[in-house]
Amino acid sequence: DREGYVDAVVEATGLGTGWQEVTLAAAWRSHRAEAVARVLVVAADARIAVISDVDDTVIETGLTRGLEFLRLTLLTEVAERTPLAGAAELYTALTRRPDGPPDPVFYLSTSPWNLHDLLTDFVTLRGFPAGPMLLTDWGPGHGAFLRVPAERHKLTLIRQVLADHPGLGVVLIGDTGQVDPEIYATVADEAPDRVRAIYIRRTGGLPARRSAEVSELAARVTAAGVPMLAVDDSIQIAEHATRIGLLQESAVSAVRAACSG
Numbered sequence: 001d002r003e004g005y006v007d008a009v010v011e012a013t014g015l016g017t018g019w020q021e022v023t024l025a026a027a028w029r030s031h032r033a034e035a036v037a038r039v040l041v042v043a044a045d046a047r048i049a050v051i052s053d054v055d056d057t058v059i060e061t062g063l064t065r066g067l068e069f070l071r072l073t074l075l076t077e078v079a080e081r082t083p084l085a086g087a088a089e090l091y092t093a094l095t096r097r098p099d100g101p102p103d104p105v106f107y108l109s110t111s112p113w114n115l116h117d118l119l120t121d122f123v124t125l126r127g128f129p130a131g132p133m134l135l136t137d138w139g140p141g142h143g144a145f146l147r148v149p150a151e152r153h154k155l156t157l158i159r160q161v162l163a164d165h166p167g168l169g170v171v172l173i174g175d176t177g178q179v180d181p182e183i184y185a186t187v188a189d190e191a192p193d194r195v196r197a198i199y200i201r202r203t204g205g206l207p208a209r210r211s212a213e214v215s216e217l218a219a220r221v222t223a224a225g226v227p228m229l230a231v232d233d234s235i236q237i238a239e240h241a242t243r244i245g246l247l248q249e250s251a252v253s254a255v256r257a258a259c260s261g
Contacts, residue, residue, distance in 0.1 A: 054109035086234030093251035105131030
């Protein structure tokens with residue numbers, strides 16, 4: 001489009017499993033451009049995919065706090081950004097496979113594409129497993145606060161991941177800062193056989209009314225057959241994931257150590 005974004009399905013053959021580098025070329029009239037892109041090829045025998053919110057789930061962004069978001073985004077170096085304790089160790093453990101490449105992680109955010117490099121650098125620097133960064137476009141005509149509303153954006157992308165990888169189960173991780181609980185509950189209602197677990201982090205200063213709403217929603221989804229848990233930290237996720245067979249017991253120790261450090 002006129003802002004320089006391209007959204008296209010490209011057919012490719014001969015790519016191995018895991019991260020690959022491919023050269024993309026585009027031509028329009030007398031103009032031609034090329035770029036090298038990193039592409040994730042999901043293994044045919046992958047067990048699960050972690051689909052995780054980014055804002056205040058992986059990294060403190062203050063997205064729902066206006067000026068705080070701008071301060072953290074524009075005035076804070078990547079190396080100084082704060083990861084949520086134990087999250088990198090948790091995601092690594094959830095996707096680790098002893099006999100093959102890691103299972104995939106998809107990072108989902110309503111942050112703008114302009115922050116792609118910043119967020120990718122943060123993920124690498126803080127030891128999170130690499131994964132596609134699925135962001136959105138901000139600008140006039142895009143709905144709430146000049147962007148696509150979170151529910152529409154995230155639901156569209158989660159449904160696309162499920163459609164692109166029909167044999168893959170998913171673990172959904174988000175927080176209470178936006179509408180992640182409601183979005184993930186919708187996915188669980190639509191595809192209960194695909195969702196292995198849902199984890200919602202409680203953000204700081206959560207009003208009692210909102211906390212009760214999330215707890216009630218989690219109880220309903222769990223009763224319908226998809227485990228959904230509202231948690232305060234990565235340790236609670238790791239302990240629950242161990243109980244339902246998503247993690248080995250040894251992984252909990254690593255997450256505890258990261259949280260206490």
